[in-house]
Amino acid sequence: ADKKLWGGRFTGGTDALVEAYTESVSFDRHLWAEDIAGSKAHARMLARQGVIPAEDAQAIVAGLEAVQAEIEQGEFSWRTDREDVHMNIEARLTELIGDAGKRLHTGRSRNDQVALDFRLHVSRRLALWGELVARLVGVLCERAEEHADTLLPGHTHMQPAQPVSLGHHLLAYAQMLRRDHERITDCLVRVRVSPLGAAALAGTTYPLDPASVAEDVGFPATFRNSMDAVCDRDFAAEALFCGSLIMAHLSRLCEEIIIWANPAFGFVRLPDGYATGSSIMPQKKNPDVAEIMRGKTGRVYGSLIGLLTTLKGLPLTYNRDLQEDKEPFFDTDKTVRLSLDCMSGMLAEMAFVPEAMRAALGRGFLNATELADYLVGKGVPFREAHHVTGRAVAWCEKHGKRLEDLSLEELRGFSELIGEDVFQILAYESAVARRTIPGGTAPVRVREQLAEMLEWLARA
Numbered sequence: 463a464d465k466k467l468w469g470g471r472f473t474g475g476t477d478a479l480v481e482a483y484t485e486s487v488s489f490d491r492h493l494w495a496e497d498i499a500g501s502k503a504h505a506r507m508l509a510r511q512g513v514i515p516a517e518d519a520q521a522i523v524a525g526l527e528a529v530q531a532e533i534e535q536g537e538f539s540w541r542t543d544r545e546d547v548h549m550n551i552e553a554r555l556t557e558l559i560g561d562a563g564k565r566l567h568t569g570r571s572r573n574d575q576v577a578l579d580f581r582l583h584v585s586r587r588l589a590l591w592g593e594l595v596a597r598l599v600g601v602l603c604e605r606a607e608e609h610a611d612t613l614l615p616g617h618t619h620m621q622p623a624q625p626v627s628l629g630h631h632l633l634a635y636a637q638m639l640r641r642d643h644e645r646i647t648d649c650l651v652r653v654r655v656s657p658l659g660a661a662a663l664a665g666t667t668y669p670l671d672p673a674s675v676a677e678d679v680g681f682p683a684t685f686r687n688s689m690d691a692v693c694d695r696d697f698a699a700e701a702l703f704c705g706s707l708i709m710a711h712l713s714r715l716c717e718e719i720i721i722w723a724n725p726a727f728g729f730v731r732l733p734d735g736y737a738t739g740s741s742i743m744p745q746k747k748n749p750d751v752a753e754i755m756r757g758k759t760g761r762v763y764g765s766l767i768g769l770l771t772t773l774k775g776l777p778l779t780y781n782r783d784l785q786e787d788k789e790p791f792f793d794t795d796k797t798v799r800l801s802l803d804c805m806s807g808m809l810a811e812m813a814f815v816p817e818a819m820r821a822a823l824g825r826g827f828l829n830a831t832e833l834a835d836y837l838v839g840k841g842v843p844f845r846e847a848h849h850v851t852g853r854a855v856a857w858c859e860k861h862g863k864r865l866e867d868l869s870l871e872e873l874r875g876f877s878e879l880i881g882e883d884v885f886q887i888l889a890y891e892s893a894v895a896r897r898t899i900p901g902g903t904a905p906v907r908v909r910e911q912l913a914e915m916l917e918w919l920a921r922a
């Protein structure tokens with residue numbers, strides 16, 4: 463091990479156990495590209511401001527490019543005794559270019575440096591999440607278009623409620639994911655703020671130009687308070703929340719897919735590529751992808767709660783606890799991206815079974831509301847119509863019949879006001895088709911919703 467970059471005031475070396483305990487290079491090396499981008503921007507700015515000679519800045523930029531090549535070719539030796547990604551890269555840079563390398567850290571601290579690196583990383587990953595969310599919305603739209611006229615039982619309390627369009631059901635998920643996309647866009651406004659120039663915590667005496675560094679790395683804004691800049695991790699917590707809500711939405715859809723794939727429902731057939739078998743039961747086709755996704759959701763929530771908990775007791779400004787911000791994000795990033803990808807693939811290939819959905823419509827009196835509304839149309843107050851219909855349902859349940867199986871005479875036994883026109887009302891298609899309120903499940907409205915969603919998607 464060489465002398466630590468911060469080792470001036472030390473005589474003794476770091477205990478090996480402590481080195482292993484405190485190092486972060488094993489995971490923050492993942493930020494190497496962002497670290498190099500930030501350092502290049504900082505060096506160029508230092509030269510523009512006359513803080514270091516232009517030749518030194520050129521040497522630094524060229525040296526960082528050499529370091530980058532070593533990393534890309536797998537030739538870079540990452541050293542735990544150099545603690546983190548920042549000092550690994552800086553130490554190697556100085557080995558390569560000599561004294562100019564030692565000028566890079568002028569007017570900078572690892573505190574503002576790591577904040578910039580992490581912000582750059584989160585910004586890039588959130589942009590990717592946005593693309594993957596949009597892709598999934600696209601798949602949902604395609605399937606919704608195919609199935610705007612396919613009916614299935616809508617549920618409340620997991621009990622049959624009213625018939626709905628499958629397209630409508632799928633677009634409900636598209637709406638959730640669209641909000642996730644909008645949330646990412648909004649979160650990015652707060653992520654894309656450059657902290658460089660905040661230095662350790664108080665700002666710096668060098669005549670730095672933070673705005674030009676921000677511009678160089680592609681961020682539209684700079685910090686407003688140097689103390690806040692080095693210890694703010696709101697952006698990471700928000701990103702983890704965005705990820706958590708994406709996972710919540712995916713997990714709800716997973717739950718439905720798991721239920722739909724159960725033969726008692728049989729609403730979908732899982733594509734072979736997205737299901738697994740049992741090592742003992744030959745008949746099994748299990749929805750493992752959906753189950754794993756539902757399971758991983760808990761882990762992503764754990765990352766959010768973990769970071770929030772890390773933050774809650776920290777006094778200003780930087781505290782080493784903040785090193786715990788990265789792994790939860792890296793882990794979440796991987797999970798969110800893979801989950802979105804898998805869900806897009808699974809939904810694109812999933813076979814819906816309209817006949818099974820159709821058969822299920824006849825179980826559970828999904829047209830009972832229609833009969834009540836029909837009676838309201840004949841002048842019966844709604845509460846009374848509700849009662850009359852409830853009696854008809856109870857009678858049907860006892861005799862193993864559906865409302866539409868009753869004869870006109872039988873129906874008139876519950877209310878004199880019922881006429882021949884009731885049968886058209888009880889038909890499931892008409893129950894759906896008449897729900898033409900904007901945002902309702904009538905196929906005409908579903909198609910409008912779809913068109914609006916596609917318009918949004920084209921701009922997203």
Ligand code: ARG
Nearest residue numbers: 486490546572573576784785
């Ligand atoms: N590895 C550290 C982190 O991830 C980098 C910043 C360290 N700064 C310091 N003053 N020790 O937070």
